Amino acid sequence: MAQVHVIALGGSLLRPEEEESREMWFEQLKQMLIHLEGLGCRVGIVVGGGAPAREGIDIARNHVSDERRLDEIGIAATRINATIIQQVLSQIGIDVAPEIPHSTEKGAELLQEHAVVCMGGTLPGHTTDAVAVGLAAEAGASGCIIATNVSYVYDSDPRENPDAIHFESLTMSELGDICGVGEPLAAGASAVVDPVAVQRAMDDSLGLAIVDGRDIERLENAILGQRFKGTLVTP
Ligand code: UTP
Numbered sequence: 001m002a003q004v005h006v007i008a009l010g011g012s013l014l015r016p017e018e019e020e021s022r023e024m025w026f027e028q029l030k031q032m033l034i035h036l037e038g039l040g041c042r043v044g045i046v047v048g049g050g051a052p053a054r055e056g057i058d059i060a061r062n063h064v065s066d067e068r069r070l071d072e073i074g075i076a077a078t079r080i081n082a083t084i085i086q087q088v089l090s091q092i093g094i095d096v097a098p099e100i101p102h103s104t105e106k107g108a109e110l111l112q113e114h115a116v117v118c119m120g121g122t123l124p125g126h127t128t129d130a131v132a133v134g135l136a137a138e139a140g141a142s143g144c145i146i147a148t149n150v151s152y153v154y155d156s157d158p159r160e161n162p163d164a165i166h167f168e169s170l171t172m173s174e175l176g177d178i179c180g181v182g183e184p185l186a187a188g189a190s191a192v193v194d195p196v197a198v199q200r201a202m203d204d205s206l207g208l209a210i211v212d213g214r215d216i217e218r219l220e221n222a223i224l225g226q227r228f229k230g231t232l233v234t235p
Pocket of ligand 1: 120124131
């Protein structure tokens, strides 16, 4: 049976500060997917909403009191970003599912037919980290890669605390102490790993690898189970 890998690709990765970095990143991402397809892997890519999700939620926040309605705006943004990745990969001939699934069940089904499946959010109440962990469980992957824009999980936010301590390895329960477990974030709020995703990974005994997705070499090493710079979280 083909090896299945699932990546939660943070939406911020599509919009780096300099456009030049974006072009290089897309080229390297394409090369990585060509390589993984060549190895016979199946890859689920769950794309985050990034800036458009946050912007859409901010615009509506003063007019919408129900958090779940705001979540729907975030979900729409994740699907735009998923479509960007889907079409870029399709253009270079990768066997990518032509549909953006709206559930992890459907995503897992499509992964049996295609080398790559791109999707965004599913339902209100969690982020795409939780979707990716759910897809990993459904599709029979042993873990899930969280590709974000920090190098490691830290004991506090490294953007606010220059003395934040990083971790190269953690148990899932230690990660839960840092990020929280099970409690949904507010619409558009961010954490290094969504607490709902931590809960799902605990329930399904899945491992996690948190890696800086701006560096495709680190990402590929994490996907292939090789030594990588980042945080490895054991079930
Ligand atoms: P993201 O998955 O993009 O959140 O979802 P994030 O952690 O901010 O990730 P980055 O910044 O892209 O890396 C954006 C918002 O969309 C809604 C939530 O409101 C979330 O905060 N959402 C997303 C859902 O309600 N359900 C989903 O399945 C996915």
